[in-house]
Every structure is written in C-alpha cells, then in structure tokens.
Amino acid sequence: MAGALRKTTGLVGLAVCESPHERLRILYAKILDVLEQVPKTAAYRKYTEQITNERLGMVKAEPDVKKLEDQLQGGQIEEVILQAENELSLARKMIQWKPWEPLVEEPPANQWKWPI
Numbered sequence: 001m002a003g004a005l006r007k008t009t010g011l012v013g014l015a016v017c018e019s020p021h022e023r024l025r026i027l028y029a030k031i032l033d034v035l036e037q038v039p040k041t042a043a044y045r046k047y048t049e050q051i052t053n054e055r056l057g058m059v060k061a062e063p064d065v066k067k068l069e070d071q072l073q074g075g076q077i078e079e080v081i082l083q084a085e086n087e088l089s090l091a092r093k094m095i096q097w098k099p100w101e102p103l104v105e106e107p108p109a110n111q112w113k114w115p116i
Contacts, residue, residue, distance in 0.1 A: 009076055009078050009079075011076070011078070011079070014076075014078050014079070014082065015078070016078065017077060017078050017081055020065055020068075020077040020078070020080075020081060021059055021063070021065075021068075023081050024055070024056075024059045024077075024080065024081060024084060025056065025059055025060070027081065027084040027085060027088055028052050028055060028056040028059065028084060029056075030088050031048070031052050031084065031087055031088050031091055032049065032052055032053070032056075034088065034091040034092055034095065035048060035049050035052075035091060037095050038091075038094065038095065038100070039100055041100070042099075042100035043100075044094055044099070044100070048087070048091065052087075055072060055080075055084075058071050058072060065077055
C-alpha cells in the first residue's frame with residue numbers, strides 16, 4: 001500500500017494503521033500458534049481456527065484495504081485489528097483457564113433448571 005487509506009479513523013483512541021495487512025497477518029499467525037496448545041477436540045479451537053483461517057485467507061487475497069474491510073464485515077480495518085488483538089488475548093487466557101477439561105466437582109442439582 002502506497003500510504004495510509006485515511007488520516008483518521010474518526011474513532012476516539014483508535015489510530016490509523018499504516019500497514020494493516022502486515023499487522024493482521026502477524027496477529028492471525030499468533031492466534032493460530034496459541035490455538036495449537038488447545039486440544040483439537042475443543043470447540044473453541046475448532047471454531048476460532050476456522051474463523052481465523054478464513055480471515056487470514058481474505059487478508060492474503062485482497063490487497064485493497066477498502067475491499068478487505070467490506071469482505072471482513074468487521075468495521076474499519078483498525079477495528080478488525082483491535083478484534084484480532086482481543087482474540088489473541090482471549091486465546092492466551094483460555095490456555096490458562098482450560099474450559100475443555102471436565103468440571104472439578106459435579107454441579108448442584110437443578111443448577112440449569114429454570115424457573116425453580
């Protein structure tokens with residue numbers, strides 16, 4: 001890209017990214033690396049890998065930032081970058097939390113029944 005797409009995002013606290021394709025490629029690669037630590041059978045890994053791979057494919061295939069924004073349907077490209085940063089943070093937390101493991105103890109009877 002020969003220069004920034006715009007001078008401002010129009011969103012407070014969200015600066016224009018000079019190289020959005022590179023930034024998204026790095027973030028998506030990091031997300032996929034972290035997901036390697038999650039069991040293959042975990043729903044979080046399956047669906048997050050699928051979405052991340054689809055988005056990474058779009059980033060690699062579409063050099064035009066405006067068209068990429070339209071394909072990703074996540075707002076401005078800077079918002080998509082912020083979403084990817086948040087997903088990376090969540091993926092790292094999921095490694096610590098291990099929600100795919102069985103419960104430590106059985107839940108109380110009728111925990112999921114409503115109304116009681």
